[in-house]
Amino acid sequence: MAQVRIRLLGALKERTNGKQEVWVEARSWSEALRALLASYPQLSVAVDDRGRPRPGFLVFVDGVDCRLLDEGAPANEVDLLPVNHGGVEFRFVTWNDVEEAIRRIADKIQASSFKPEVIVGVMRGGIIPGRLLADRLGIEDIGVIEVKLYISAGQRGERPYLRQPLTLSIKDKRVLLVDDVSDSGLTLQFSVQALSLYMPAEIKTATLYIKPWTKYVPDYYAEQVNEWVIFPWETEEFEREYRTHR
Template structure:
C-alpha cells in the first residue's frame, strides 16, 4: 500500500493512501479506474468526498455528502456501504459501480434503472428454491426469516415445503470502540426452539452476504443440528453464496412488497416515478 511520508518539526508522520475503484460504465464515462486518496483515518464517505474533489466526473455517482446516488452501489473493503456507519475507516479500497436494470427513470440528465419483479416472478423463484431443497435431501424443521426482506420468502417457502415452525431474526450492525470491522447483535432474537433441529435461514437476496453470514452466526448460538441458507436471488459480487437460490441478478431489484418504499425513496431523491 502506498504511503506519503512528511517531516515537520523533527517528527515524521505517515499519511495512508486508499483506493477508490470505478467499475463498469462509470469507469468508461469518467475515463479512469483508480483514484488514490490520502485516507488516513477517514470514514468511507469522507474518502468519497475527497475523490469527487479530485475527479469532478465522479459527481455523476456520488452526492455532496459522499454517499452513492440512486443507481449506484458502493462497497467498502468488500462490504455493502448500507451495513456500515459513515465514519467506518477504509482499510484498502472503496468500489463504486453502477447497477444495470431493465426499465428506467430519468431526471435532469440523471438516470436510475429498475427491475420490478412481479408476484409471478416470486412464485417461480420460490418453487425453484423449494425444488432444489427437496432434491438435496435437506429437511428443514424450522424456517427462520431475516427481517424485513426475508419474511415473505420465508412464509412462501414454509408453505411450499410444509414447514409449520417459523421464526424471525433481525440483525443490527455496530462498530465497537477501536474495532474497524462491523459486529452484529440480535435486535430481534429467536423466540422459537431450534436446538438440535434442522434450520433453514431465508432472505430475499444475498447482496454483500454480510447480513446472511451474521444471521448464521446468530442462529448457531441456539445450537441447531444443522443450518442451511436460502435466498430467492443473489448478486454476482456477493461474498456468501447461499446453499439454495434461484437466480443471480446484476440488477437493482424491486420486490412487489417494497414498491411503495422504493418509489418514496426515489421521489425524495428528485426522480419522477
Template structure:
C-alpha cells in the first residue's frame, strides 16, 4: 500500500495553490462549506486567502453500528449556514470514493443553493465524482498530520512509541519522536478508560 503523507507546511502551500486555482477560474463563492473533520482545516485556510467570511461546516460519517460501515454516508451534523440563493464551494481534504462529496452536494442543492462547486487538495481517480478544483491526483492512502491517532488505530498498531515510529519510518512517514510519544501515551490513557 502506497502512502502520501503531506506535512503541515505542504498542506498550507497546497491550500494556497487551491485558493489561487479557484480565483483564477473566476469563481467567487458566497459561502464555503468545510466537510468535517479534515475538510474544515483546508476550508479555513482557503477562506482566509480568498476572503470569504461565511464559512460553514457539515459532518458526514460512514457507519451503521459498531464495526459496520454503511454503503452510503449519512449526515451527522447538518449544514451550519444558510445556503439559499448563494454560490457555494464545498471543500474536503481528500475525495476518495466521492460518496461524501456526493451526499454533501445533494444536501446543499436541496437547501436551495444557486450554484455548487467542490474542491479538495487530493483526488483519487476511482472516485464517482471529480471535484471542480483539486491539487494532487493520487491513488495513495493520504495520511494527514491531524489523523495520527486514527492512523494508528486503522493500521491495528499497538500504541507503543517505538512500534509506531518503526512502522511510520518503514512507510516513509516522518513525525517527531515527541509527537509520537504524546499520541501513543494519550491513546494508552484512552484505552484504559474504555476498560
C-alpha cells in the first residue's frame, strides 16, 4: 500500500474538525476515499460506499478527473471538493432548455463552414444530445464512443483507451463529437484523441454547456454555466444518489 494525501476543499473541512488534509494508506484512489469515509462517516454526503463522489462533488486524482479513471487506478494525491467551494449549486435543466440549447448549437454549425457527415456521442452524457443534433441537422450516421483513462500499475503516465470502440466507419468523413458538458474538459480531449485513430477528415466538438474552468472549450456550445447541471434524463439518478444522502 502507498501513502495517499487527500485534500478537502471548500466547506468539506468543516466535517473533519477543520482538517484540510488527511493521509491514508491505500492501493487506489477509490480505496483511499473509502478509508477516508471510514474515519469520517460524516463525509458520506460527498462520497459513496464505493469511494466515488456523489453528484455535486468532484474528485481529482493527481490532477485528473476521477470519472476518466478506473476505480483501481493508483494515486498519490486526491482532491475532494464541492462543485462550488462555498456550497453546491444545481441547475435543473428542462427538456425545453435542452431543445433551446440544441437549436442554438445547430444554428452555429449551420452558420459555419463545417458540414458534419457523422455525429458521435460520448457515453453517457452525449448520447441524447447527439441524437437530437442529428435530427436537427438531418444527419443519419450516428455512433457512440466511451473513453477511459488507463494508468498501468506502477506508472504515473496517462493514456486514454477505448472502453467502447466506435462501430461505424468515419474514415475521411467530417465528424461532430458531442457531449453534454465540458467540465474539466478531459473527456472531450481524450475522446478527440481516440476518435482521430479512425482517420476522419475533420473533427469538431459540441457540448450543451461548458464550465468557466474547462481546459477544453468545444467548437460549439450553447451556454457557460457555473452550477452542477442536472439533465432531465438523469433526475431519477440524482434523486437516488444525492437527496437520500443529504
